[in-house]
Amino acid sequence: MDVTCPVVHVRKAAGYTVITLNRPEKLNACTVPMLEALLTALQEAFADCACRVVLLTGAGRGFCAGQDLNERKPVPGQLPDLGASLIEHYNPVIQAIRSAEKPVVCAVNGVAAGAGANIALACDIVLASRTARFIQAFARLGLGPDAGGSWFLPRLIGDARARAIALLAQPVSAEQAHAWGMIWQVVEAEELMSTAENLTVELTTRAPGSMAAIKRAYQASATHTLEEQLALEAHLQRDAGRSADYAIGVSAFLCGEPPVFIGR
Ligand code: T3D
Numbered sequence: 001m002d003v004t005c006p007v008v009h010v011r012k013a014a015g016y017t018v019i020t021l022n023r024p025e026k027l028n029a030c031t032v033p034m035l036e037a038l039l040t041a042l043q044e045a046f047a048d049c050a051c052r053v054v055l056l057t058g059a060g061r062g063f064c065a066g067q068d069l070n071e072r073k074p075v076p077g078q079l080p081d082l083g084a085s086l087i088e089h090y091n092p093v094i095q096a097i098r099s100a101e102k103p104v105v106c107a108v109n110g111v112a113a114g115a116g117a118n119i120a121l122a123c124d125i126v127l128a129s130r131t132a133r134f135i136q137a138f139a140r141l142g143l144g145p146d147a148g149g150s151w152f153l154p155r156l157i158g159d160a161r162a163r164a165i166a167l168l169a170q171p172v173s174a175e176q177a178h179a180w181g182m183i184w185q186v187v188e189a190e191e192l193m194s195t196a197e198n199l200t201v202e203l204t205t206r207a208p209g210s211m212a213a214i215k216r217a218y219q220a221s222a223t224h225t226l227e228e229q230l231a232l233e234a235h236l237q238r239d240a241g242r243s244a245d246y247a248i249g250v251s252a253f254l255c256g257e258p259p260v261f262i263g264r
Pocket of ligand 1: 025026027029065066067068069070072085086111113114115116135137138141143146
């Protein structure tokens with residue numbers, strides 16, 4: 001089923017939902033209505049029992065050029081509150097992706113700049129077209145990092161590279177991003193969506209409880225000590241070991257058949 005809203009397109013397929021940022025003429029730069037529609041689309045997909053995986057992408061030649069700067073034209077006598085904008089509109093999108101029990105795949109179809117780059121990096125598996133580039137554009141505008149970039153980047157590519165690309169605000173090619181471990185895969189432009197959709201379909205065959213446990217464990221590992229992480233793994237594994245999907249997985253293995261997970 002397709003639901004078309006002017007700025008965010010939602011397509012429901014068997015077991016997954018494709019969310020497409022849809023302002024191609026502005027490289028999918030974020031406006032308030034677009035960020036609100038994106039958050040709603042994510043929340044609905046995460047709450048939808050028929051959806052096991054979300055695939056996020058952009059329409060046209062860009063993935064997302066970050067904040068629409070037309071909304072930020074200086075007005076004499078008025079100062080914008082970008083902190084409020086982050087708290088109200090960007091942070092909920094990042095938190096929704098990171099706290100969801102379902103994986104979010106991102107197909108970066110073109111340039112991803114500013115907050116747009118960091119929305120992509122918040123996702124669980126990121127594929128990029130060979131033509132894509134990632135720009136921490138903030139220093140070109142007089143801004144600091146946002147949308148989680150200063151949290152994701154040092155963890156993904158190390159402090160030295162993260163600092164340099166933020167300070168220099170230079171584009172990072174998809175190939176370089178892949179070589180640095182910032183993203184999972186680089187794909188030829190014409191194969192991006194089929195590759196991303198095949199990977200998404202493959203994820204729908206995995207146990208939903210495993211997806212949730214993996215997301216929770218990896219998120220927590222960023223701040224946990226080894227002892228805390230071992231305790232969390234034991235807690236998550238206790239629940240997993242009692243799940244119907246684990247019984248299905250073990251039985252299927254012992255019968256030499258592929259498992260068909262029912263989910264939670
Ligand atoms: O609330 C808050 O403000 C929070 C803060 C958030 C942080 C941010 O995300 S700030 C914005 C960060 N993003 C940028 O600085 C990127 C700005 N854009 C660019 O540097 C370039 O457009 C690109 C490098 C992304 C792509 O260049 P190119 O040459 O491929 O395309 P273009 O011709 O520049 O852009 C195509 C159109 O998209 C053009 O519109 P037009 O002239 O054809 O009508 C351009 O103005 C528009 N566009 C691109 N980025 C934005 C944008 N319009 C508004 N805002 C944009 N960010």
